[in-house]
Amino acid sequence: MSITQAQAEAAIIAARQAAVSIGVPMNIAVYDDGANLKAFERMDGALLGSLDIAMNKARTAALFGFNTEALYDFSKPGGTSPGFEQSNGGLTVFAGGIPVRDHDGRLLGAVGISGGAVTQDFEVAEAAAAAARAA
Amino acid sequence: MSITQAQAEAAIIAARQAAVSIGVPMNIAVYDDGANLKAFERMDGALLGSLDIAMNKARTAALFGFNTEALYDFSKPGGTSPGFEQSNGGLTVFAGGIPVRDHDGRLLGAVGISGGAVTQDFEVAEAAAAAARAA
Amino acid sequence: MSITQAQAEAAIIAARQAAVSIGVPMNIAVYDDGANLKAFERMDGALLGSLDIAMNKARTAALFGFNTEALYDFSKPGGTSPGFEQSNGGLTVFAGGIPVRDHDGRLLGAVGISGGAVTQDFEVAEAAAAAARAA
Amino acid sequence: MSITQAQAEAAIIAARQAAVSIGVPMNIAVYDDGANLKAFERMDGALLGSLDIAMNKARTAALFGFNTEALYDFSKPGGTSPGFEQSNGGLTVFAGGIPVRDHDGRLLGAVGISGGAVTQDFEVAEAAAAAARAA
Numbered sequence: 001m002s003i004t005q006a007q008a009e010a011a012i013i014a015a016r017q018a019a020v021s022i023g024v025p026m027n028i029a030v031y032d033d034g035a036n037l038k039a040f041e042r043m044d045g046a047l048l049g050s051l052d053i054a055m056n057k058a059r060t061a062a063l064f065g066f067n068t069e070a071l072y073d074f075s076k077p078g079g080t081s082p083g084f085e086q087s088n089g090g091l092t093v094f095a096g097g098i099p100v101r102d103h104d105g106r107l108l109g110a111v112g113i114s115g116g117a118v119t120q121d122f123e124v125a126e127a128a129a130a131a132a133r134a135a
Numbered sequence: 136m137s138i139t140q141a142q143a144e145a146a147i148i149a150a151r152q153a154a155v156s157i158g159v160p161m162n163i164a165v166y167d168d169g170a171n172l173k174a175f176e177r178m179d180g181a182l183l184g185s186l187d188i189a190m191n192k193a194r195t196a197a198l199f200g201f202n203t204e205a206l207y208d209f210s211k212p213g214g215t216s217p218g219f220e221q222s223n224g225g226l227t228v229f230a231g232g233i234p235v236r237d238h239d240g241r242l243l244g245a246v247g248i249s250g251g252a253v254t255q256d257f258e259v260a261e262a263a264a265a266a267a268r269a270a
Numbered sequence: 271m272s273i274t275q276a277q278a279e280a281a282i283i284a285a286r287q288a289a290v291s292i293g294v295p296m297n298i299a300v301y302d303d304g305a306n307l308k309a310f311e312r313m314d315g316a317l318l319g320s321l322d323i324a325m326n327k328a329r330t331a332a333l334f335g336f337n338t339e340a341l342y343d344f345s346k347p348g349g350t351s352p353g354f355e356q357s358n359g360g361l362t363v364f365a366g367g368i369p370v371r372d373h374d375g376r377l378l379g380a381v382g383i384s385g386g387a388v389t390q391d392f393e394v395a396e397a398a399a400a401a402a403r404a405a
Numbered sequence: 406m407s408i409t410q411a412q413a414e415a416a417i418i419a420a421r422q423a424a425v426s427i428g429v430p431m432n433i434a435v436y437d438d439g440a441n442l443k444a445f446e447r448m449d450g451a452l453l454g455s456l457d458i459a460m461n462k463a464r465t466a467a468l469f470g471f472n473t474e475a476l477y478d479f480s481k482p483g484g485t486s487p488g489f490e491q492s493n494g495g496l497t498v499f500a501g502g503i504p505v506r507d508h509d510g511r512l513l514g515a516v517g518i519s520g521g522a523v524t525q526d527f528e529v530a531e532a533a534a535a536a537a538r539a540a
Contacts, residue, residue, distance in 0.1 A: 318439070
């Protein structure tokens with residue numbers, strides 16, 4: 001099972017609404033369980049440099065099935081896996097990438113958001129992931 | 136001026152409808168006038184390998200302001216610019232990428248479609264580009 | 271649905287047996303439906319340079335759901351899609367990559383074989399794909 | 406001398422069994438003494454992002470003939486070789502890659518395991534390396 005078009009569209013719409021409600025235009029990415037792009041939108045005014053970050057957050061969360069910020073524990077100074085974040089062509093290990101699972105816990109894909117402060121990215125990503133799950 | 140979120144969304148919706156009407160799920164890409172990704176959707180069942188092609192068609196059309204198939208004339212055997220298609224990290228020079236211009240002819244960006252026969256890709260791209268112009 | 275470990279192991283075993291029976295050691299690759307590596311074996315004596323080719327044949331067939339040699343029609347001189355084989359970081363468009371589908375026709379992944387003459391690669395790939403389907 | 410197909414198959418089987426016994430599906434890679442892929446298996450349910458890590462652990466151990474975690478001493482803050490881990494296109498310097506030597510100490514290749522906690526990866530890699538040596 002992989003994330004569907006309907007779930008991806010629900011994630012994009014929910015992220016867009018959450019971004020508007022906090023007044024921060026965002027880059028919104030959805031990846032499937034094979035770590036391939038499923039859907040994307042760069043809102044008007046969203047930071048161009050955050051395009052790559054949003055995509056890589058979604059890819060990272062899809063590759064490992066964890067929130068991106070959780071992966072920092074592996075690679076941080078004193079962590080178990082120094083240089084972990086350089087695997088897979090370079091991972092993003094701060095908040096804004098969240099996996100999407102089905103009701104049985106199977107990984108379907110992930111969303112990635114970038115364009116604001118990390119806490120804002122995370123908040124919008126939560127809205128997107130919740131909408132994908134519910135769709 | 137660059138393609139807007141509203142125009143990109145209109146292109147995606149129109150491409151999706153045209154793809155459904157011919158029964159061929161498509162990869163749909165929209166790039167802006169900076170040749171950067173603006174929006175994307177991989178429909179359920181669309182060929183995974185056409186993801187890269189749809190994006191590169193839109194990028195190619197945005198870079199040069201021509202339909203992708205028109206660029207083949209430069210690079211074909213006997214053309215004026217042998218190897219032209221290898222510039223910019225590799226261009227796509229068959230149909231399915233179409234520039235989007237405003238009413239004064241200024242380039243705003245481009246759409247790129249891949250997933251069917253080249254004639255089908257072109258037909259869906261025309262629907263997407265027309266919808267973007269009208270939005 | 272994606273190709274399973276049991277199907278991948280069946281493909282490897284069948285390819286190995288077919289390679290032994292014709293006396294040509296082979297590189298044997300299995301990719302899943304997300305175009306990610308699932309299993310691989312380089313038999314003793316297999317050409318080292320064919321490692322990359324076997325993997326790319328399987329990746330190509332998984333990306334498009336066609337036998338690799340069928341894709342040559344798109345990119346050959348006079349074909350509809352000049353330069354098609356340069357998409358996706360470079361495709362392999364000669365025989366030896368065969369998709370694996372389930373009984374409902376859904377793409378599960380693909381096998382790729384390289385190490386002998388193209389006709390030998392194809393013969394071994396057919397044995398591998400048949401074994402994966404039956405597993 | 407390089408690791409044989411029989412040794413690689415023994416490593417894969419032993420790693421698979423060790424992974425099952427601890428209940429953690431793994432990515433299992435075997436590289437030869439030329440630092441080229443010899444065999445690979447991604448078990449059902451193994452983390453997709455660990456595919457790259459397993460392969461790079463085996464490649465790293467094959468390149469230097471040391472356990473991957475031993476190489477961290479060179480590159481860690483205060484170590485003799487800052488940036489060492491960025492050589493060779495990027496090395497992996499945490500546990501899970503183990504060289505395989507013959508009875509005279511000659512390097513034959515290496516195994517690399519990823520998919521669990523680093524201690525689990527190491528445990529499974531030890532089982533794989535031991536089986537390769539015994540085969």
